[in-house]
Every structure is written in structure tokens, then in C-alpha cells.
Amino acid sequence: MNVNKAELQTVCGITSKLPVNVLPEFAFAGRSNVGKSSLINALTGRRALARTSSQPGKTQTINFYLLNEALYFVDLPGYGYAKVTKELVAKWGRMIERYLVTSKQLRRIFLLVDIRHEPSDNDKAMYAWIVDRGLQPAVIATKLDKINRSQISKQLAMIRRSLGMSADDILMPCSALTKQGIAEIWGLMESTLAPKAAAEEEPTADEQPAAEEQMAVVTD
Numbered sequence: 282m283n284v285n286k287a288e289l290q291t292v293c294g295i296t297s298k299l300p301v302n303v304l305p306e307f308a309f310a311g312r313s314n315v316g317k318s319s320l321i322n323a324l325t326g327r328r329a330l331a332r333t334s335s336q337p338g339k340t341q342t343i344n345f346y347l348l349n350e351a352l353y354f355v356d357l358p359g360y361g362y363a364k365v366t367k368e369l370v371a372k373w374g375r376m377i378e379r380y381l382v383t384s385k386q387l388r389r390i391f392l393l394v395d396i397r398h399e400p401s402d403n404d405k406a407m408y409a410w411i412v413d414r415g416l417q418p419a420v421i422a423t424k425l426d427k428i429n430r431s432q433i434s435k436q437l438a439m440i441r442r443s444l445g446m447s448a449d450d451i452l453m454p455c456s457a458l459t460k461q462g463i464a465e466i467w468g469l470m471e472s473t474l475a476p477k478a479a480a481e482e483e484p485t486a487d488e489q490p491a492a493e494e495q496m497a498v499v500t501d
């Protein structure tokens with residue numbers, strides 16, 4: 282998609298009311314510093330739409346970016362940042378959960394993990410929770426430019442195994458620096474939005490998870 286217009290429309294803090302949007306949403310989750318904001322910038326072809334930072338733990342809000350007045354990117358707070366209190370970490374977890382549970386427009390959650398590292402316990406808990414809720418995840422392995430080509434398939438297999446992904450679960454490598462994988466991520470979003478794909482992916486009544494299932498992320 283060619284992004285002609287991109288704006289930060291809503292910023293929600295821990296106690297803010299979440300917007301009730303009518304346009305489709307794609308959410309980006311993952312630990313602090315994994316590259317969420319950089320990926321949003323690469324996908325939108327903007328240098329600094331989402332603020333990137335070498336200091337982890339800076340984004341403590343849920344940011345809604347409206348693109349082409351047609352869809353939203355939702356930048357979720359990074360989890361697993363050690364230098365904040367347990368209480369704050371737990372609040373972020375509840376905030377992410379509240380968004381994921383209440384959004385009526387969420388079409389897919391991108392869970393970002395660093396291609397160089399084994400997913401953390403929080404990554405594993407987040408992925409399992411997304412799958413249990415019947416939401417549509419896609420795992421993005423970021424910072425592809427930081428490893429040798431010969432390492433790529435080994436690292437992707439490690440991530441798949443570690444998160445307990447099956448062969449049909451989506452895992453895509455990308456680099457916000459070289460833009461490798463960016464077109465493929467747009468391709469996935471476009472097919473997610475296509476009416477046929479959307480109808481096929483609608484969970485049936487029995488696939489709907491129990492409302493009381495809790496997300497176990499961000500309790501470290």
C-alpha cells in the first residue's frame with residue numbers, strides 16, 4: 282500500500298478510554314526495543330511517524346496511527362522492561378490486554394521478536410494468549426540485517442520451535458533498515474483485509490475462547 286497520509290490520531294495512557302474505531306486495525310506488540318516503532322515507520326515510509334528510541338521502555342501509551350483514512354496501526358507498549366516497578370509492568374499488561382480484548386476492529390496482531398534471540402517467557406506467554414483468544418497473530422522476526430544470510434533459516438526455525446508455532450502459523454523476517462520483508466508484511470495485511478480472506482478467517486462460535494482467560498504476560 283502506498284501511504285499518502287499518516288497521522289498519530291490517538292494516544293491512550295493507562296487510564297484513558299480506548300477509541301471505538303470503525304476502520305480496521307493492525308496491532309504491533311513485543312518487548313521494548315524489539316523494533317515496533319521502526320517497523321511502523323518502515324511500513325509507512327516515514328522517518329519518524331513513530332518515535333524510535335535507543336532507551337527501552339519509552340512508549341508507555343497505546344498509539345493509534347491513522348493511514349490513508351483507511352486503517353489504523355496500533356503501537357502497543359513494550360513489555361519486559363526491567364527498570365520499571367512491577368506494579369507499572371502489570372498495569373501495562375492489563376492495558377495491552379484491555380485493548381486486545383475490547384477492540385472490535387483488530388484484524389491481526391503482529392508479535393515482534395528479535396531474529397537474533399530466543400523469544401522470552403513474555404513473548405511465549407503473549408503468543409500463547411493471542412492464539413488462545415482466537416485472534417490472528419503473525420510473528421515478525423525483526424533486525425534481519427543484523428545476522429548473516431546463512432543464519433536466517435536456523436534462527437527462524439528456533440523462533441518457531443520456541444513459540445510452539447505450527448508450520449501454517451505465520452512467521453516473517455524483516456529489516457526496518459534495509460526494508461527487506463516490508464512488502465511481504467503489506468501483502469499479508471492486504472490479504473487480511475480482502476473480503477474473502479476476512480470471511481474465511483472469522484472464528485466460529487465454538488472457537489471463541491472463554492472471556493475469563495487471562496494473559497500471563499508482563500508479570501516479571
Ligand SMILES: Nc1nc2c(ncn2[C@@H]2O[C@H](COP(=O)(O)OP(=O)(O)O)[C@@H](O)[C@H]2O)c(=O)[nH]1
Pocket residue numbers: 311312313314315316317318319320332333334335337338340359423424425426427455456457458459
Ligand atoms: N539494525 C537494525 N536496527 C533496528 C531495526 N529495527 C529497530 N532497530 C533499532 O532498535 C532500536 C529500538 O527500535 P524501536 O523501533 O524504538 O523499538 P520499540 O521499542 O519496539 O518501538 C533502535 O535503536 C532502532 O534503530 C532493524 O530492522 N535493524
Ligand SMILES: [Mg+2]
Pocket residue numbers: 317318319331332333334340
Ligand atoms: Mg516504540
